[in-house]
Amino acid sequence: MLSLVVLISGGGSNLRALLDASQDAEFPARVVAVGADRDADGFAHAEEYGIPTFSVALSSFADRDAWGEELLAQVRSWNADLIVLSGFMKLLPPDFVDALAPNVINTHPAYLPEFPGAHGVRDALAAGVAQTGASVIVVDNGVDSGPIISQERVAIEPGDTESSLHERIKPVERRLLIQAILDIANSRIDLKDL
Ligand code: GAR
Numbered sequence: 577m578l579s580l581v582v583l584i585s586g587g588g589s590n591l592r593a594l595l596d597a598s599q600d601a602e603f604p605a606r607v608v609a610v611g612a613d614r615d616a617d618g619f620a621h622a623e624e625y626g627i628p629t630f631s632v633a634l635s636s637f638a639d640r641d642a643w644g645e646e647l648l649a650q651v652r653s654w655n656a657d658l659i660v661l662s663g664f665m666k667l668l669p670p671d672f673v674d675a676l677a678p679n680v681i682n683t684h685p686a687y688l689p690e691f692p693g694a695h696g697v698r699d700a701l702a703a704g705v706a707q708t709g710a711s712v713i714v715v716d717n718g719v720d721s722g723p724i725i726s727q728e729r730v731a732i733e734p735g736d737t738e739s740s741l742h743e744r745i746k747p748v749e750r751r752l753l754i755q756a757i758l759d760i761a762n763s764r765i766d767l768k769d770l
Pocket of ligand 1: 587589590664683684685693695696746
């Protein structure tokens with residue numbers, strides 16, 4: 577059984593999908609804790625499932641490295657096999673990534689390496705492309721530049737807004753994330769080899 581710490585910043589709809597999936601006794605992974613860089617709305621999903629939460633706000637620390645150190649200590653205290661960034665919107669300091677690599681994965685609402693960063697959906701719309709996508713990647717020290725675990729295209733429809741497009745991408749992200757976790761748990765994917 578793969579144990580997961582999930583880090584979020586917002587509503588946590590992808591976290592919710594993961595929690596729902598892990599209700600199935602056959603699902604080979606369990607969320608042991610949910611962390612955030614704020615008092616995230618998505619904590620409600622964790623609380624509903626009786627899963628502990630922790631929050632480490634960047635603004636409470638002198639600098640990003642000190643914040644990363646505390647976040648790392650909190651994450652490590654759960655002894656998880658895999659850390660899942662699911663809508664976690666802060667860049668992690670190198671010491672955090674180096675300590676846990678390659679066991680940190682991230683979901684992103686674009687077909688990487690296209691449209692990395694905090695506004696993947698908005699940037700794809702602004703670029704006027706016909707299709708964008710969703711990706712699940714291994715986190716490295718760049719911005720959404722790590723090895724790609726899986727990805728899928730999503731068409732941009734006439735009249736799409738950032739929100740309508742994002743709502744069509746998210747179900748694809750969820751499916752990719754859950755499949756990636758299944759594949760990691762069942763040793764079909766070895767993050768070290770990507
Ligand atoms: C998701 O689309 C996730 O890929 C994105 O934030 C959303 C979070 O939604 N993350 C990024 O853009 C990271 N660069 P959620 O809180 O409802 O799961």
